[in-house]
Amino acid sequence: MKQIRSYIPQYLLRLHEADWHCQCPTCQQDYPFVIIDWQDQRRYSASLSCERVAQDILFNADAFVLHSAEEMSAAAWQPNQLQQKINQGCINLAISDAGDIPVKLYAIGIYINQMMKLSADDVAQITRCGEEFSRLLAQGALAEHFDLLPVISKYKLQAVRALSATRLDTTLDARAGMALSLKLNEFTVLADNYLEQNLTALDQDAQLATFMQQHRQLWQNFILYRCYHHLFPLNSQDAFLALCGDVYLLKILCGLLIQSEIELDEVRISALFAAMERQPVRLTCDADMLLVGLSLLK
Structure with missing residues (x-):
């Protein structure tokens, strides 16, 4: 046993102080709280696959204010x-x-x-x-x-095809769930040129651009969660590609609901993010992973 530094984020303190009544698919299996241990540090966290956790992480500016303490631990793994x-x-x-x-x-x-x-x-x-x-x-x-980066549509098309083939375990209300399902089913049958036109229209959608700007803190917190919870990126650019893919596809999902005139409130957004965490969309890569990840950002 040795003394190490432990960290508890504000979102976790807030969740522990509240009565826990979440019945999302994750919480029906187990509580979402976790401890991430290595040799000289401990991070307390919770899984974003829980919709209650997702809402607290994504929609609070102080979510990643960290509170530290000294604890005893026998953890053996040590990142370099x-x-x-x-x-x-x-x-x-x-x-x-x-x-x-x-x-x-x-x-x-x-x-x-x-x-x-x-x-x-x-x-x-x-x-x-x-x-x-x-x-x-x-x-x-x-x-x-x-x-100055060029726009490369190929990898966006591949990402959306992978999304359309993934069965997202969402708890969206009936109206939002049906609208999203119809849009994604439509994507599965569109030829590449028509799908590219649809994605370009989403990229240029003023309402989606406004949503992204108004919710800058939400996306920042999502990136911080990946860094804090997963010690991102460890030794692999796979993690960067996965992060860019998730940000891009979550943006697409939000854009599809906006196109369907569905209000993107905290409950619906949290449900989308949690569903993607429960059932990640696996992206295949036939080129440099950094290049592919960057292409999803343009």
């Missing part, structure tokens, strides 16, 4: 210094006041790509790299670079 530094660097980029969500994800992706080339022993370079990316994001340089 590079893994811990990358994780913290991603968190720092996610909480930056600069950049919209696609630019933040672009910054995180390029940062991960650069950090993976470093040695875990190069502590000074690891620190400098994180500081440099935060500075470039704050100065707007990364936003300028992001704007």
